Amino acid sequence: MRPMKIGITCYPTLGGSGVVATELGKLLAEKGHEIHFITHSIPFRLGQFHKNIYYHEVEVNDYYVFRYPPYDISLASKMAQVAKMQQLDLLHVHYAVPHAICAFLAKQMMDRDLKTVTTLHGTDITVLAQDESLKDLIRLAIRESDAVTAVSQDLIKETRELLDITEPIDLTYNFVDKRVYYPRDIGTLRKDYASDNEKIVMHISNFRPVKRVSDVVDTFAKLNEKVPSKLLLVGEGPELSKIQCKINNMGLENKVHFLGKQDDVAQVISIADLMLLPSEKESFGLVALEAMACGVPTIGSIAGGIPELVSHGETGYLAPIGDTEKMAEYAVQLLSDPKLYAKVKEACLHRARTRFCNDLITAEYERIYYRVLGLE
Ligand code: GMT
Numbered sequence: 002m003r004p005m006k007i008g009i010t011c012y013p014t015l016g017g018s019g020v021v022a023t024e025l026g027k028l029l030a031e032k033g034h035e036i037h038f039i040t041h042s043i044p045f046r047l048g049q050f051h052k053n054i055y056y057h058e059v060e061v062n063d064y065y066v067f068r069y070p071p072y073d074i075s076l077a078s079k080m081a082q083v084a085k086m087q088q089l090d091l092l093h094v095h096y097a098v099p100h101a102i103c104a105f106l107a108k109q110m111m112d113r114d115l116k117t118v119t120t121l122h123g124t125d126i127t128v129l130a131q132d133e134s135l136k137d138l139i140r141l142a143i144r145e146s147d148a149v150t151a152v153s154q155d156l157i158k159e160t161r162e163l164l165d166i167t168e169p170i171d172l173t174y175n176f177v178d179k180r181v182y183y184p185r186d187i188g189t190l191r192k193d194y195a196s197d198n199e200k201i202v203m204h205i206s207n208f209r210p211v212k213r214v215s216d217v218v219d220t221f222a223k224l225n226e227k228v229p230s231k232l233l234l235v236g237e238g239p240e241l242s243k244i245q246c247k248i249n250n251m252g253l254e255n256k257v258h259f260l261g262k263q264d265d266v267a268q269v270i271s272i273a274d275l276m277l278l279p280s281e282k283e284s285f286g287l288v289a290l291e292a293m294a295c296g297v298p299t300i301g302s303i304a305g306g307i308p309e310l311v312s313h314g315e316t317g318y319l320a321p322i323g324d325t326e327k328m329a330e331y332a333v334q335l336l337s338d339p340k341l342y343a344k345v346k347e348a349c350l351h352r353a354r355t356r357f358c359n360d361l362i363t364a365e366y367e368r369i370y371y372r373v374l375g376l377e
Contacts, residue, residue: 005370006035008083010076010103011095013044016207017287018122020046021152021175022095028178028363030054039083039092041072057083073099080107084115090374091116091147093366097125098135101142108145116373119146120173121156123284123305130163140164147373150366152285153306159284171369174309175285176362179354182294185271194258194272195231200336202230203273203297205266205288206280208238213302215240216279216325218247218257220300223329225256228336232257235269270295274342275332281322283307289317294353296346298335300328310357316349 007029011022023044026036030053037055038044047054059079061070080092080103092107092115094100101119108115119142130139143149143166150173151157157170195201202221206212214234221232234244234257241259248257263269266288270276276292278301285306289299293310299317301307302324311317318331335342371377 002367002371002376004033004035005090005374006037006087007370008037008039008080008087008089008092009095010039010080010092010100011044013038013040013042016122017175017285018095018120019044020287021122022093022120023047024176024178024359025093025363025366026054027051028359029367032363032367035087037083037087037089039076039080041076055087073103074106076100077103077106078110080104081110081115084111089115091118091370093118093120093370095120096122097139097142098129101146102138105142105145116147117145118148118150118369118373119143121149121151121160121170121284123152123156123282126151126156126160126163127282127284127305130160136164140166144168148369150369153309155306155309156284171365173365173369174357174362175287175290176357176359177290177294177353178359179294180359182267182270182291182353184296184350185268187268187271190268191272194233198229200228200230200274201233201272202275202277202332203233203235203270203292204277205235205263205270206238206278207236208240208244210240211281211283212238212240213279213281213323214244215247216302216323216328217277218244218251218253219325220277220279220328220332221256222251222253223325224332224336225253227333230256230336233260233269233273234258235260235263235266237262266291267295270297273297274336275300276317277328277332278302278307278311279322279325279328280304280307286310290353290357293317293349294357296350298342298345298349300331300335302328312348312352316345316352 023046104117204217276299320327
């Protein structure tokens with residue numbers, strides 16, 4: 002099969018969707034495809050120079066009559082411009098709003114057929130498609146894409162229900178690069194956070210209400226009554242100060258470390274014994290996969306796509322949303338039984354490598370691209 006020229010648009014500075022889009026671009030470039038990122042800033046996970054990767058910055062026109070600079074229009078124009086100049090085969094956009102809509106506009110500006118692939122990541126459907134002012138536009142963008150992928154079966158179901166979409170949607174799970182996510186040798190780093198007799202529990206998120214970080218603290222408090230532990234909170238967001246107050250009120254301040262935003266997630270995760278992800282909604286839960294690939298089990302909620310990722314009783318445990326009693330019970334069981342823990346850890350490594358590894362998922366995306374280009 003011939004190498005392709007692919008334009009990728011994503012949110013370059015935050016969130017799992019940007020991480021997945023950037024990692025996919027890097028992997029496709031390694032396989033010899035030419036990748037053109039069309040974004041408002043350099044994707045934060047891009048790192049150093051990569052052969053076959055180009056970056057095109059979207060500059061927004063701030064003309065004086067505009068009350069709000071029209072980013073969407075600038076993005077659509079840039080997409081069409083790059084597609085023409087670089088003779089792109091297709092645009093792969095991550096997140097429906099505004100990226101899929103801009104790709105649709107870019108298509109109209111071409112004097113030839115430009116194929117578009119849209120990947121839905123979650124909140125673009127579960128939150129934004131509920132907004133009546135966006136619903137019809139999102140539906141249009143999805144219907145006009147040459148292929149649509151979603152990161153879990155649950156998200157496919159929600160998209161169909163909310164938007165009345167009957168066209169096919171490809172299930173393409175998120176992935177991690179096994180060369181980056183593996184159990185790291187953390188040396189003495191662990192000692193900086195916990196003593197030898199303590200376990201380390203971790204939560205990583207953007208601290209939005211949907212992540213239910215308060216449940217993380219409640220689960221941890223209950224676990225800590227039975228198993229001496231430390232809680233490491235990684236990330237920042239709107240709920241952070243509320244969580245800090247809660248921790249102080251519960252007298253847990255000496256048991257919790259706030260690590261803020263961290264770049265080297267694989268290294269940070271490797272310090273942990275357990276990941277907590279009690280979200281209200283989660284189309285996939287990339288952080289649980291990152292943990293799984295590092296051999297760290299997750300206890301999470303039965304929400305969205307989490308059950309498709311975390312195999313209950315095998316690579317972690319799942320409880321109903323808000324049931325911190327049950328989550329703590331599972332945590333105690335897992336962390337106080339070394340034999341069980343070793344078995345679960347092994348299952349995590351195996352599942353991440355076999356079901357969610359970079360080679361597998363990159364090949365799935367390639368197959369989708371060749372299909373829309375009629376090159377099967
Ligand atoms: O979780 C977030 O709030 C960020 C959001 C994003 O847009 O990056 O994450 C969504 O996409 C990730 C990558 O596909 C998924 O792993 C997350 O589960 C999904 N978040 C939600 O569904 C809330």
